[in-house]
Amino acid sequence: MTDSLISSAYTQALEVIGSVEPRIADATRQELADQRGSLKLIASENYASPAVLLTMGTWFSDKYAEGTVGHRFYAGCQNVDTVESLAAEHARELFGAPYAYVQPHSGIDANLVAFWSILANKVETPALEKHQAKNVNELSEADWEELRHELGNQRLLGMSLDAGGHLTHGFRPNISGKMFHQQQYGTDPETGLLDYDAVAAKAREFRPLVLVAGYSAYPRRVNFAKMREIADEVGAVLMVDMAHFAGLVAGKVFTGDEDPVPHAHLVTTTTHKSLRGPRGGMVLAQEEFAADVDRGCPMVLGGPLSHVMAAKAVALAEARHSSFRAYAQQIADNAQSLAAGFLERDARLVTGGTDNHLVLLDVSTFGLTGRQAESALLDAGVVTNRNSIPADPNGAWYTSGIRLGTPALTTRGFGHDEFDKVAELIVDVLSNTEAGTTKAGGPSKASYTLADGVADRVKAQSAELLDKHPLYPGLVLG
Numbered sequence: 001m002t003d004s005l006i007s008s009a010y011t012q013a014l015e016v017i018g019s020v021e022p023r024i025a026d027a028t029r030q031e032l033a034d035q036r037g038s039l040k041l042i043a044s045e046n047y048a049s050p051a052v053l054l055t056m057g058t059w060f061s062d063k064y065a066e067g068t069v070g071h072r073f074y075a076g077c078q079n080v081d082t083v084e085s086l087a088a089e090h091a092r093e094l095f096g097a098p099y100a101y102v103q104p105h106s107g108i109d110a111n112l113v114a115f116w117s118i119l120a121n122k123v124e125t126p127a128l129e130k131h132q133a134k135n136v137n138e139l140s141e142a143d144w145e146e147l148r149h150e151l152g153n154q155r156l157l158g159m160s161l162d163a164g165g166h167l168t169h170g171f172r173p174n175i176s177g178k179m180f181h182q183q184q185y186g187t188d189p190e191t192g193l194l195d196y197d198a199v200a201a202k203a204r205e206f207r208p209l210v211l212v213a214g215y216s217a218y219p220r221r222v223n224f225a226k227m228r229e230i231a232d233e234v235g236a237v238l239m240v241d242m243a244h245f246a247g248l249v250a251g252k253v254f255t256g257d258e259d260p261v262p263h264a265h266l267v268t269t270t271t272h273k274s275l276r277g278p279r280g281g282m283v284l285a286q287e288e289f290a291a292d293v294d295r296g297c298p299m300v301l302g303g304p305l306s307h308v309m310a311a312k313a314v315a316l317a318e319a320r321h322s323s324f325r326a327y328a329q330q331i332a333d334n335a336q337s338l339a340a341g342f343l344e345r346d347a348r349l350v351t352g353g354t355d356n357h358l359v360l361l362d363v364s365t366f367g368l369t370g371r372q373a374e375s376a377l378l379d380a381g382v383v384t385n386r387n388s389i390p391a392d393p394n395g396a397w398y399t400s401g402i403r404l405g406t407p408a409l410t411t412r413g414f415g416h417d418e419f420d421k422v423a424e425l426i427v428d429v430l431s432n433t434e435a436g437t438t439k440a441g442g443p444s445k446a447s448y449t450l451a452d453g454v455a456d457r458v459k460a461q462s463a464e465l466l467d468k469h470p471l472y473p474g475l476v477l478g
Helices: 003-020 022-036 050-055 078-095 107-130 141-152 175-179 196-206 224-234 246-250 287-293 306-319 322-344 370-379 407-411 416-431 454-468
Strands: 099-101 155-159 181-185 210-214 237-241 266-270 281-285 358-362 385-387 401-405 433-437 443-450
Touching (some): 003 022, 050 306, 078 099, 078 306, 099 287, 107 175, 107 266, 155 175, 155 196, 210 224, 281 287, 322 407, 322 416, 370 416, 370 433, 370 443, 407 416
Parallel strands (some): 155 181, 155 210, 210 237
Antiparallel strands (some): 266 281, 385 401, 433 443
16 A cells, blocks of 8 residues: 555545544544654554554444344345454464454453353353253243342452453452452562462362453463463363453464463453554454354344454454564564663563563652653653552552553564663653642642653654654655
């Protein structure tokens, strides 16, 4: 695709949008300018290709297509069948999975599909058989009461939020924490690393139906073969959420015991983040769960977003190219460079480093909360997000850490030297930020003061890096 063709496509699209609501067109142009002019280090964000982005803006958006390929509740879905089939085919081939379900709208939707598929497979069907019913219509109200109790009283064991787990892994305020009787495993208090013996002991004590592995803020790799051994020992289903590191699995950076697909019963993921596709979700499953997962709509989901499934197919096709493997390896290499840059400047990292795509920086050593650090960095044009660290004294809102990821800037072409400079700029900002005080004179967790001139200095140095690696090079909006 030529630069002129891409520029023409977006220029004309914005002209059409602007003819109806010019403020939306203006905001879209400004978003591109903002992304081009900032150091984006959000670990869950990336830059999708023009082909992926353009795929979402088509008339597939107009289709209702509840059901599955060849079995829709609406007529006229033959082209949607093609789109969904291609996306699933690319996913199976890319990850080596027996079955792929590409309808989930998001990562949480993918997790809900997986959770309910496990409940249907492991609880509902045996319970129905116990009642010797031919179908659900034959169940009495007493039968349903027993089923509701069984479905609502199952156990889930997932990684705690402060240790690096995700909200959907059993965090109490999340629906996953309300669906299940849940407990959580953490990390070693000294090293911050997963202790598989401790996880196994917890599983033996708790006897969960579901053991959830995967993370959103754990800067190390996971041995999924060991997690499967733990699950098998206690009769649990191993579900892995690889939303953050799916690109490293697709790019063969994670292989063998670190590749969750051969070891887990079900694997969920988003299709953006390190996979560099559209915002959406996906479920990979062993054959045992395929039929249950295939009922994600209408079990959990509404109508699939056909235009997004089409974009997933394009992104997954891109990820099957050999160039994606080089990109995935560069993500991991750049994370090592970023971590080394911090350590050389005496910053503290959770677990002392990284071997995936993210770095978790403990900002308490700068006398700051995560919220203060996040805000000060944004003032200087560095986009991050605050994040809890193990045993965080500031909780999940203010936090004591910031999470930094390398996928987006790697897409722009950043390498070792640039990420070392990024670490230098971040330390510069944090070293020149002071926590504020409350009206009562006590320490504030939110207010801060950034020393004069620091934001401008960092923005100028960032601009030098960004100008060498333009975002969507060749894309010029008329």
